[in-house]
Amino acid sequence: MKNKLFSLITLICLSLQAQDKLSLDYYLPQNISYNKDIPKPADIIGHEVGQWHVTHDKLVYYMQALAKASDRITIENRGKTFEDRPLLLLTITSPKNQQNISQIQKNHLAISTKEGNNIDISNMPIVVYQGFSIHGNEPSGSNAALAYAYYLAAAEGPEIESILNNSVILLDPSFNPDGLQRFAYWANMHKSDNLNPDGNDREYREVWPGGRTNHYWFDMNRDWLPVQLPESRARIITFHNWMPNILTDHHEMGTNSTFFFQPGEPSRVHPLTPKINQELTAEIGTYHSKALDKIGSLYYSEEDYDDYYYGKGSTFPDLNGSIGILFEQGSSRGHIQESDNGILTFPFTIRNQFATALSTIEAGQAMRVKILKYQQQFYKDAVLEAEKNKSKSIIFGDNKDAAKAWHLAEILERQKIKFNSLSNDATVNGKNFKKENSYVVPLNQRNIRLIKAMFEKRTTFIDSLFYDISAWTFPLAFNVDYEEVNSFGNIGSEISSLAPLKGSIGEKTNYAYLFEWHEYYTPKALNAILNKGIRVKVGKTPFTLDGKSYDYGTIMIPVQNQDIDATALHTFLSTIAQKSTIDIISVGTGHTVGIDLGSGGFETLKKQEVALLVGNGMNSYDAGEIWHLFDQRYDIKLTKLDADYFSKTTLDRYTAIIIPNTNGGLDKAGAEKLKTWVKNGGTVIGYLGASEWLNKNEFIDLKFKKDTLVANNISFEQKEKFFGAQVTGGAIFDSKIDRSHPINFGYKNNHLPLFRDSNIFIEPNKNSFNNPIQYTNDPLLSGYIAEEKLKLLKNSVPFQVQSLGKGTVVIFTDNTNFRAFWYGTNKLLMNAIFFGKMM
Numbered sequence: 001m002k003n004k005l006f007s008l009i010t011l012i013c014l015s016l017q018a019q020d021k022l023s024l025d026y027y028l029p030q031n032i033s034y035n036k037d038i039p040k041p042a043d044i045i046g047h048e049v050g051q052w053h054v055t056h057d058k059l060v061y062y063m064q065a066l067a068k069a070s071d072r073i074t075i076e077n078r079g080k081t082f083e084d085r086p087l088l089l090l091t092i093t094s095p096k097n098q099q100n101i102s103q104i105q106k107n108h109l110a111i112s113t114k115e116g117n118n119i120d121i122s123n124m125p126i127v128v129y130q131g132f133s134i135h136g137n138e139p140s141g142s143n144a145a146l147a148y149a150y151y152l153a154a155a156e157g158p159e160i161e162s163i164l165n166n167s168v169i170l171l172d173p174s175f176n177p178d179g180l181q182r183f184a185y186w187a188n189m190h191k192s193d194n195l196n197p198d199g200n201d202r203e204y205r206e207v208w209p210g211g212r213t214n215h216y217w218f219d220m221n222r223d224w225l226p227v228q229l230p231e232s233r234a235r236i237i238t239f240h241n242w243m244p245n246i247l248t249d250h251h252e253m254g255t256n257s258t259f260f261f262q263p264g265e266p267s268r269v270h271p272l273t274p275k276i277n278q279e280l281t282a283e284i285g286t287y288h289s290k291a292l293d294k295i296g297s298l299y300y301s302e303e304d305y306d307d308y309y310y311g312k313g314s315t316f317p318d319l320n321g322s323i324g325i326l327f328e329q330g331s332s333r334g335h336i337q338e339s340d341n342g343i344l345t346f347p348f349t350i351r352n353q354f355a356t357a358l359s360t361i362e363a364g365q366a367m368r369v370k371i372l373k374y375q376q377q378f379y380k381d382a383v384l385e386a387e388k389n390k391s392k393s394i395i396f397g398d399n400k401d402a403a404k405a406w407h408l409a410e411i412l413e414r415q416k417i418k419f420n421s422l423s424n425d426a427t428v429n430g431k432n433f434k435k436e437n438s439y440v441v442p443l444n445q446r447n448i449r450l451i452k453a454m455f456e457k458r459t460t461f462i463d464s465l466f467y468d469i470s471a472w473t474f475p476l477a478f479n480v481d482y483e484e485v486n487s488f489g490n491i492g493s494e495i496s497s498l499a500p501l502k503g504s505i506g507e508k509t510n511y512a513y514l515f516e517w518h519e520y521y522t523p524k525a526l527n528a529i530l531n532k533g534i535r536v537k538v539g540k541t542p543f544t545l546d547g548k549s550y551d552y553g554t555i556m557i558p559v560q561n562q563d564i565d566a567t568a569l570h571t572f573l574s575t576i577a578q579k580s581t582i583d584i585i586s587v588g589t590g591h592t593v594g595i596d597l598g599s600g601g602f603e604t605l606k607k608q609e610v611a612l613l614v615g616n617g618m619n620s621y622d623a624g625e626i627w628h629l630f631d632q633r634y635d636i637k638l639t640k641l642d643a644d645y646f647s648k649t650t651l652d653r654y655t656a657i658i659i660p661n662t663n664g665g666l667d668k669a670g671a672e673k674l675k676t677w678v679k680n681g682g683t684v685i686g687y688l689g690a691s692e693w694l695n696k697n698e699f700i701d702l703k704f705k706k707d708t709l710v711a712n713n714i715s716f717e718q719k720e721k722f723f724g725a726q727v728t729g730g731a732i733f734d735s736k737i738d739r740s741h742p743i744n745f746g747y748k749n750n751h752l753p754l755f756r757d758s759n760i761f762i763e764p765n766k767n768s769f770n771n772p773i774q775y776t777n778d779p780l781l782s783g784y785i786a787e788e789k790l791k792l793l794k795n796s797v798p799f800q801v802q803s804l805g806k807g808t809v810v811i812f813t814d815n816t817n818f819r820a821f822w823y824g825t826n827k828l829l830m831n832a833i834f835f836g837k838m839m
């Protein structure tokens with residue numbers, strides 16, 4: 001024991017000393033010379049790599065200085081994060097290649113086209129895209145990028161020169177600048193002069209929401225396919241502009257882990273990924289093994305992580321003729337931490353990332369021709385596949401909602417998928433497609449595999465475990481109508497760039513303005529109108545006026561008796577129509593077929609003041625999605641109310657309070673306070689775990705369905721898989737909706753696909769009118785769910801609303817705002833906010 005303690009102390013002293021004397025040499029290959037004219041990181045950022053956590057601004061200064069000093073490097077800024085940080089990309093290759101870079105790029109892009117099927121690739125450089133720390137609190141990647149970029153700029157000798165002659169390296173030093181900055185600030189502000197590896201130190205216990213995510217708390221390593229965030233947009237443009245052969249994604253995992261590199265779990269590779277992709281990944285892996293063996297670092301492969309969901313950085317490339325590689329380093333989280341593998345220092349974690357960044361380009365150079373050929377073959381096969389589908393197209397649209405269909409088309413555009421307009425209105429299998437709101441995607445194109453991955457429904461799987469979601473079928477997420485068509489005669493011209501959405505308004509009237517509720521951005525319009533103090537009503541039933549039919553939830557703005565006159569109202573509403581890209585219709589009469597405009601069938605709406613519970617106990621992803629929805633999509637002010645100061649907050653000003661998915665809810669006093677507020681007329685909206693909390697605290701009376709799962713013939717070894725298979729990690733299910741209920745205003749179909757990543761099942765209410773959204777008897781549309789759980793899901797209800805005193809309690813068992821790309825269910829939350837009082 002004494003001995004052990006002594007060696008532990010020695011080890012700590014050694015590692016502490018190591019950090020005191022930390023030098024760049026710790027990371028760099030030592031048998032070569034370095035160009036003295038290239039600034040070292042410490043020359044620019046004022047500290048050694050690994051001594052402090054680099055802040056993003058310092059990272060930027062260094063990369064700019066390197067680009068200035070080295071003729072191997074060019075630098076570009078590809079946009080801004082939500083917090084206005086630049087999204088940098090360094091292009092690194094030999095000075096000779098730099099002079100010829102656009103030709104190299106052009107030749108390289110040809111490989112993945114039909115025309116480039118047979119071009120000679122033997123002398124072309126390989127393109128390697130290396131990206132770091134997409135999770136901001138996994139900082140060893142971005143900190144390694146400092147040393148690595150220095151190495152690429154300054155290393156001398158035949159080895160590096162050969163690599164640079166044969167490679168174009170796209171270096172993205174920080175995939176997540178806002179998260180990196182947030183985490184660096186946390187780790188640095190808690191650093192002691194006497195480094196303390198005690199994992200209990202505050203340095204290693206970040207406060208909510210932590211640095212993993214971006215500004216709106218999104219996990220950006222799920223957005224490579226949906227591309228909803230600015231950081232992803234920049235990355236995807238770079239990807240398609242270069243079609244890299246290898247893309248690496250440097251992460252961190254738990255402190256007690258070692259180092260992981262792909263390939264991952266063999267049975268969990270998406271079937272659209274060719275087998276040879278995994279073989280090449282494994283061959284590249286031999287270079288990582290060698291590099292890590294050399295510095296004595298432990299590692300593993302072919303376990304834990306998978307290659308299934310194409311929205312991840314290491315899996316997305318596999319769908320595009322490239323090879324995506326995930327690295328995971330056991331995290332020191334701050335500067336130094338005790339772990340099962342001894343004292344884990346921050347510099348040690350950086351060195352492993354450096355070593356594998358380098359082994360990646362060594363593998364790239366050695367396997368260059370093989371990997372370029374793989375890419376060529378991938379697109380040769382894809383083109384053949386496309387030609388077999390030459391007469392087939394997918395048509396999608398929403399004849400009541402131009403914006404939703406447009407935003408789906410926007411993803412296609414970002415992913416360089418070709419699509420066309422619809423030349424005439426069409427009806428396919430009973431679905432009506434309006435030409436202004438519809439798009440046609442011909443399958444005969446090189447990106448056929450991307451299209452398949454986005455549009456297919458899949459319900460059978462080899463494995464029952466998933467690292468992430470098992471389904472993401474985009475037309476279901478957008479709730480658009482879609483059909484695959486054969487020899488379709490109505491294909492219009494190709495859309496090379498989407499024209500921006502537009503709104504319109506009729507002539508000035510002295511009577512009333514109307515707009516239906518179906519368009520995606522109607523809540524934005526309604527909120528702006530209410531904020532202006534204008535009286536607005538909503539129609540509870542459909543009606544017809546001037547020969548045009550208006551659906552449930554039509555918004556009506558009378559002209560008379562407003563605070564502004566008819567001219568000012570028209571001007572104001574025309575701005576609203578443009579900003580919200582909706583069509584506002586002016587009418588000169590209140591006489592309709594159905595409810596007249598003065599009828600009690602129109603209910604007056606109130607200005608909303610909404611708060612969202614955030615902080616400890618609340619799921620930060622779910623909370624962030626809601627914040628993003630309000631702020632970025634609908635321009636609605638949202639108060640982020642921290643659960644920690646809830647008890648000290650006066651709630652009177654709020655009309656609605658949202659509780660995102662939570663594992664804790666509020667404390668007893670908080671619950672009582674919230675209940676009093678609801679009883680006085682507030683609307684509380686709880687998601688997922690919050691529905692259980694609201695039930696437990698007697699805000700609402702729900703009956704949950706539970707299964708009695710017992711393991712039969714399951715060995716201890718199989719235990720984890722047995723429980724893992726019961727997880728509903730993310731799949732899509734069919735619900736039947738009652739369109740006359742205010743929660744469903746703005747939905748034109750009787751069915752609505754819902755995203756679900758929970759195992760919360762609620763019995764339907766005994767009165768059918770209280771079940772306006774109900775899972776069908778055969779609800780699985782796409783993705784994986786255990787049989788036992790599917791049984792529970794059938795005919796259960798994901799939504800309930802009940803009164804409490806003068807107030808309203810609303811619950812959703814499912815996330816209607818998932819990852820900013822589930823446009824199809826965003827309106828449910830808006831309906832709960834604006835129409836909650838009518839339910």
Ligand SMILES: [Zn+2]
Pocket residue numbers: 134135138251252
């Ligand atoms: Zn990560």
